[in-house]
Amino acid sequence: MNHFPIFLALEGRRVLVAGGGDAAIAKLRLLLKTTARITVVAENASPEIRQWAEAGKLTLIDRAQEPGDALCCVVAYGAHEDVALDARTLRLAAADGALVNLVDNLEKSQFITPAIVDRDPVVVAIGTEGAAPVLARKIKADLEAKLSAQLGVLARIGKTFRKAADVLPMGAVRRRFWGEYYDMVGPRAAQDGEAAIRDALDTLLDKHVRAEAREGHVDLVGAGPGDPELLTLKARKALDKADVVIHDRLVTPEILELARREALILDVGKEGFGPSTAQSDIDALIVEHARKGAHVVRLKAGDPTVFGRLDEEIEALDAAGVSWSIVPGITAASAAVATIGQSLTKRSRNASVRFLTGHDMKGFADQDWAALAQPGEVAAIYMGKRAARWMQGRLMMHGAAAATDITIVENASRADQRIHAATLATLPDRMTQVDGPAVILFGLAPRAASIALSEREIAL
Structure with missing residues (x-):
């Protein structure tokens, strides 16, 4: 993570936008939703920016940027859509102590503005560190469709009620109260207006205060x-x-x-x-x-x-x-067998599968090894690393072929997953190469190896 996400307190604080064209307008439409004191420095500001200035929504300085324009600014935007002018903004505003963003210049920017889903005071920020702006817009569209338009109203009223809710014990009890408000009570009451939401909150709090302490x-x-x-x-x-x-x-x-x-x-x-x-x-x-x-x-x-x-x-x-x-x-056996493209059961091969653990040797030793040693049998063996040599001897003693296919799947489904092909004869040696948690698939080879073996048998 190269960009740490934060929400800046902007109430009453200065923000500078250098530039007066389309890029500046796009930033201003977002900044005007805040309580910041906005200053625009531009020689040829667009009519829309001038209208905002005339309405008192921002301060317009009708000239090129000069040293000191960004003094006391929290952040500044270079929005000239001109590389040289934006580079000048970066130099001057940074010297004045502001953090600087240059529109469409991730490499030179000191911060980035994420895509935003606005349900004021609920704000969801989405960033991809400049790697995929289109993806950020897609996520924004998905969230816009899912988040109720009433969410902001519920949050604003909930904020005014926080002190009243302090009568509830901190932790799980208080979270249950707020969970019920935002999940059920609040959205239902919102259909009848803000007064109904406040009444519903009073009723809900009374219910939770009177409720007996309940166990988890x-x-x-x-x-x-x-x-x-x-x-x-x-x-x-x-x-x-x-x-x-x-x-x-x-x-x-x-x-x-x-x-x-x-x-x-x-x-x-x-x-x-x-x-x-x-x-x-x-x-x-x-x-x-x-x-x-x-x-x-x-x-x-x-x-x-x-x-x-x-x-x-x-x-x-x-x-x-x-x-x-x-x-x-x-379970790990399902993930492991999916990794090698096989099934745990297969018609004409095996109608049952055994799940064994080699960790508990007491139970492990009591298995029906004679039945498992028969051709075509399949078993998924968990935690069998230390028992591998003992298991090999027990199976071969009961007639299992030394060439019986075995696949060891280490760290099944994870990024560091490894597949080790083996036979019953080579199992103990193969297990010495395994570091992570592993499932031993007895009687199964990876699909490609299994198909190749079948083709050779047919040819013979």
Whole structure:
């Protein structure tokens, strides 16, 4: 990010626009929506700018820019549509202490003005750092269509009501009040005018003040394999509402970035055979925050119902009397097999698939290895790096062919994803090349390799 987005306080402060043509008019139409004191310096200002000056909306200096014109200005615009004149504006205004923007000159500008969706006092700024102005305009058009024209009225009235709402406890309780106002009560009341909105706010506040303190809620959410675009809509909505996010080690930063800025983010990551947070401590942490009235999102990589120790957390929540719901996610095996262009099941090959974890060796050792060793069988094996050699021996002891195809998908769906082709014979050696979390797809090769093998068999 080369341009840091901020909203400048302009009330009563000076802004300079140097230039009097179309580019200056475009900037002025936006600046005139503010409470700034606007000065235009131009030798040949357009009739529209002169009309604004006559109406007292700005001050017009009918000459070329001189040193000192930008003194005490917060920002200045070079809008001559002339490279030499704009360069002069940059030199003079910067010497006077102003930040300078040159219209259509990103490289020389000290700041940029974003595309804006205006629902005063709600303002949405959209910037692409000059890389894609057309995209910024498209996003602006999409937002214009989605944001109600009443949003500004609701925000203005809500602002006047903030002190009254301070009777509610800070945090989740107060956020619920404002959420209900902006989501439901306010828009409905706005149909009957501003007075109806104020009455509705009074009624809503009384309802929340009288309401008994209520406990929070826990969403047990699957974050998917890592790609934010594979996050479900329901998971995205849960993150939007979360007061507290308690996440695993494998949840990616890109997904955590989708949580509300005000949310408390807690890392309770576990690492196989490494540093870990005890499950009992995780259970206690979830319950603690829910009992304080927070909306808690317990965010688990993949799908919480697949090797996610979900039942233990549900039992803790039930014992504490805390409400919960499960939001499924895409499990790593689904992402991994999609990456290699294969299916987990296929007619005439395998009618079932096994999901195994090599982390819990006690359960892992009890698998029906003889059945899995049969030709055509498929398994997705999670957390199997340390158990790879043991698994190889157990399968070969039960008759599995050394040439059985295996694909190891490391960091499935992420930007640093890697695919390692192997066989049962080479599995342990291949696993030494794997650094990140991986799914072992037993019985599957990438589609291209699988097709090539079939063609060779037919030729023989």
